[in-house]
Amino acid sequence: MINKHSPIPIYHQLLEHIKHQIESGELQTNQMIPSEREYAELYQISRMTVRQALNNLVLQGYLYRKKGRGTFVGNQKIEQTLTGLTSFTEDMTGRGMKPSNVFLDFTITPADYSAAQALHLKEYTPVYEIRRIRLADDLPMAIETTYVPANLLIGLTEDIVHQSLYRHIEQKLGYTIQFAQQEIEASIADKLQANSLQIEYGAPVLCMKRTSYLANGTPFEYVISTYRADRYKFIHELARDADLKRLIYI
Amino acid sequence: MINKHSPIPIYHQLLEHIKHQIESGELQTNQMIPSEREYAELYQISRMTVRQALNNLVLQGYLYRKKGRGTFVGNQKIEQTLTGLTSFTEDMTGRGMKPSNVFLDFTITPADYSAAQALHLKEYTPVYEIRRIRLADDLPMAIETTYVPANLLIGLTEDIVHQSLYRHIEQKLGYTIQFAQQEIEASIADKLQANSLQIEYGAPVLCMKRTSYLANGTPFEYVISTYRADRYKFIHELARDADLKRLIYI
Numbered sequence: 001m002i003n004k005h006s007p008i009p010i011y012h013q014l015l016e017h018i019k020h021q022i023e024s025g026e027l028q029t030n031q032m033i034p035s036e037r038e039y040a041e042l043y044q045i046s047r048m049t050v051r052q053a054l055n056n057l058v059l060q061g062y063l064y065r066k067k068g069r070g071t072f073v074g075n076q077k078i079e080q081t082l083t084g085l086t087s088f089t090e091d092m093t094g095r096g097m098k099p100s101n102v103f104l105d106f107t108i109t110p111a112d113y114s115a116a117q118a119l120h121l122k123e124y125t126p127v128y129e130i131r132r133i134r135l136a137d138d139l140p141m142a143i144e145t146t147y148v149p150a151n152l153l154i155g156l157t158e159d160i161v162h163q164s165l166y167r168h169i170e171q172k173l174g175y176t177i178q179f180a181q182q183e184i185e186a187s188i189a190d191k192l193q194a195n196s197l198q199i200e201y202g203a204p205v206l207c208m209k210r211t212s213y214l215a216n217g218t219p220f221e222y223v224i225s226t227y228r229a230d231r232y233k234f235i236h237e238l239a240r241d242a243d244l245k246r247l248i249y250i
Numbered sequence: 251m252i253n254k255h256s257p258i259p260i261y262h263q264l265l266e267h268i269k270h271q272i273e274s275g276e277l278q279t280n281q282m283i284p285s286e287r288e289y290a291e292l293y294q295i296s297r298m299t300v301r302q303a304l305n306n307l308v309l310q311g312y313l314y315r316k317k318g319r320g321t322f323v324g325n326q327k328i329e330q331t332l333t334g335l336t337s338f339t340e341d342m343t344g345r346g347m348k349p350s351n352v353f354l355d356f357t358i359t360p361a362d363y364s365a366a367q368a369l370h371l372k373e374y375t376p377v378y379e380i381r382r383i384r385l386a387d388d389l390p391m392a393i394e395t396t397y398v399p400a401n402l403l404i405g406l407t408e409d410i411v412h413q414s415l416y417r418h419i420e421q422k423l424g425y426t427i428q429f430a431q432q433e434i435e436a437s438i439a440d441k442l443q444a445n446s447l448q449i450e451y452g453a454p455v456l457c458m459k460r461t462s463y464l465a466n467g468t469p470f471e472y473v474i475s476t477y478r479a480d481r482y483k484f485i486h487e488l489a490r491d492a493d494l495k496r497l498i499y500i
Contacts, residue, residue, distance in 0.1 A: 012442050024363035060437050077435070113274035177490045184486075185327070186436035186454040186479035187310050192262050204436040204454050210488075229436035236434075236486070238460075240427045 002043045010045055011052040018053065022062055022073055032070045033063065059203050061230020077233045078136070087166045088144070092136045102133040102140075106158040108150055115147040118211045118222035126150040132161060133196055134225075140197045141231060147222040169220065176215035183209045184234060189226075197228050204229040252293045260295055261302040268303065272312055272323055282320045283313065309453050311480020327483045328386070338394070339414045342386045352383040352390075356408040358400055365397040368461045368472035376400040382411055383446055384475075390447050391481060397472040419470065426465035433459045434484060439476075447478050454479040 001017050002010060021027040034042065039050040054071060057063040064074050080091060092099035110124035119127065130146040146165065148156065153173070160168060169175050185207045194201040206227040211219050251267050252260060271277040284292065289300040304321060307313040314324050330341060342349035360374035369377065377397045384392040396415065398406065403423070410418060419425050435457045444451040456477040461469050 009442060012440060015440065020363060056438075056440050079433075113270060179490060180488045182486055182488060183329075184434060184456075184484040186456045188306075188438065188452070188454045190262060190265070190306050192259060202438070202452060204438045206434075206436045234434040236432055238430045238432060240429060 002045065010043075011049045011056075014039065014043065014045070014050065014053040015056055018057060019062055027073045029073050029075055031073045033073065035070065059200060061203075061228075074230060077231055078141070079233055079235050087164055088134050088142070089164045090166070097136040098138070100135045100138065101161060102135065103158075103161045104131040104133065106130050106161060111147065115222050118209075119147060119149050119219045121149060128153070128156055130161060139231070140228070142225045142227045143193060143196050144223060144225045148220060152218065152220055165221065169214075175220070177220075178213050178215045178217075180210050180212040182211075183207075185209075186229070187226075193226055197226070199228055199230065206232055206234070252295065260293075261299045261306075264289065264293065264295070264300065264303040265306050268307060269312055277323045279323050279325055281323045283323065285320065309450065311453075311478070324480060327481055328391070329483055329485050337414055337416045338384050338392070340416070347386040348388070350385045350388065351411060352385065353408075353411045354381040354383065356380050356411060361397065365472050368459075369397060369399055369469045371399060378403070378406055380411060389481070390478070392475045392477045393443060393446050394473060394475045398470060402468065402470055415471065419464075425470070427470075428463050428465045428467075430460050430462040432461075433457075435459075436479070437476075443476055447476070449478055449480065456482055456484070 002013050004010065006013065018027070018033070027033060036047045036050045036054065039045070039054075040047045054063060058065060058071070061074050061077070063071050065071050078095070086094070089099045107129050108126050109129045111119065111121050111127045113123055115121075115127055116123040116125060119125075121127070127150055128146075128148040130144075130148070132144055133140050134142040134144055148165070150156075153169070156168075166177060170177060187205050187207050189197060189199055189201060189203050189205050191201050193205065194203065197205070199205075206229050208223070208225045208227065210221075210223045210225070212221045212223075213219050252263050254260065256263065268277070268283070277283060286297045286300045286304065289295070289304075290297045304313060308315060308321070311324050311327070313321050315321050328345070328347075336344070339349045357379050358376050359379045361369065361371050361377045363373055365371075365377055366373040366375060369375075371377070377400055380394075380396040380398070382394055383390050384394055398415070400406075403419070406418075416427060420427060437455050437457050439447060439449055439451060439453050439455050441451050443455065444453065447455070449455075456479050458473070458475045458477065460471075460473045460475070462471045462473075463469050
């Protein structure tokens with residue numbers, strides 16, 4: 001398993017080995033793995049090297065630690081399919097999980113540069129700003145900030161936090177939701193985000209920025225979400241486009 | 251800009267303020283920003299606080315440092331659209347950038363568990379393993395490991411590294427490439443990855459795993475890519491599906 005003559009660092013070989021054991025099911029979710037000392041003895045390597053491998057796997061969400069207990073195999077990630085435009089509530093319900101919110105903030109505020117750009121508004125136009133933590137089965141999954149033009153959804157109140165915004169728009173107001181444009185980036189959690197998501201400072205997060213449009217072309221929401229990367233991944237399909245084949249392959 | 255009575259930590263307020271200046275174009279790519287000392291004096295905050303904000307922005311790719319010179323605004327990210335199935339070569343050429351490779355390794359090797367699963371092979375079936383660093387305009391963008399079933403592309407040689415695999419499959423072998431399934435995750439760079447991508451250890455990366463299929467349903471490649479998160483983001487569109495509206499909104 002560990003080849004001390006390889007140019008690949010030993011901690012990285014161990015990391016890949018444990019990752020492989022998790023992906024192949026040899027190590028199961030919530031199973032305790034050997035201690036640093038045990039790995040060190042097993043492969044005749046230093047505890048420092050073992051620690052480096054395990055720390056990386058904890059940050060990447062493959063493992064988690066319980067104080068005074070040991071190191072365990074983490075949960076499988078939630079797979080979100082990038083096809084239909086669904087809300088968090090819909091997503092979690094669809095996979096049999098219980099969605100809930102921790103409400104942080106509901107204000108009417110002048111749109112900053114990014115929100116104004118996304119919503120096709122002049123900077124400083126009033127928007128609702130809704131901040132909440134999204135939970136699935138009581139575990140924090142994402143921090144979400146939603147901006148909605150105030151003149152589009154007049155009289156929106158804090159109650160919306162406990163319902164679905166999409167339901168409100170479609171059923172109460174009778175608008176048709178058409179499509180959304182979404183960006184996906186990777187980042188690391190700062191202290192504030194780490195605290196809200198109950199992850200370590202410096203752990204990876206997935207950042208999503210979404211602008212959603214009504215059938216008449218009006219953008220009705222701009223959402224910035226920060227997802228725990230240890231519990232979330234995105235999946236999607238790509239089709240080979242016959243037209244593309246001409247301009248390619250230099 | 252900085253409100254010392256806000257519950258939001260000061261470093262986070264400064265971070266958001268600088269991010270906003272970059273996104274709005276007030277600070278331009280490659281422009282030098284004020285020093286730690288200057289920010290500290292300007293807002294009457296500690297240099298430690300300024301450093302915390304700037305360190306975060308460096309790790310997130312908004313800023314970069316030049317030793318002994320100062321801190322500068324980073325490049326805009328490359329936006330990769332998640333619609334058509336295109337290769338890295340095609341992608342970069344399409345946006346007017348020069349794609350190139352650093353060749354690391356070309357071997358025939360027994361498929362490990364993940365590669366075998368993805369390619370619908372028995373574990374230990376021979377596969378080509380091609381490892382390379384992908385560059386755009388001579389800057390490292392991604393580390394890529396491609397697995398191809400050895401019995402599907404008999405006689406593939408190291409030369410393929412300097413060409414397009416897709417071109418080879420479509421034009422030389424006459425196969426039709428149909429579609430791919432792709433996963434996107436966030437992670438942090440370990441030392442090896444950081445070194446190859448010329449980023450800091452612990453910086454965020456985007457991980458993509460792709461399985462691509464021929465028209466007859468045979469998987470012909472399994473690719474694991476690690477992209478610099480400071481230079482790359484994914485964008486895509488989502489359509490609201492009328493059928494979904496029934497099962498939603500609890």
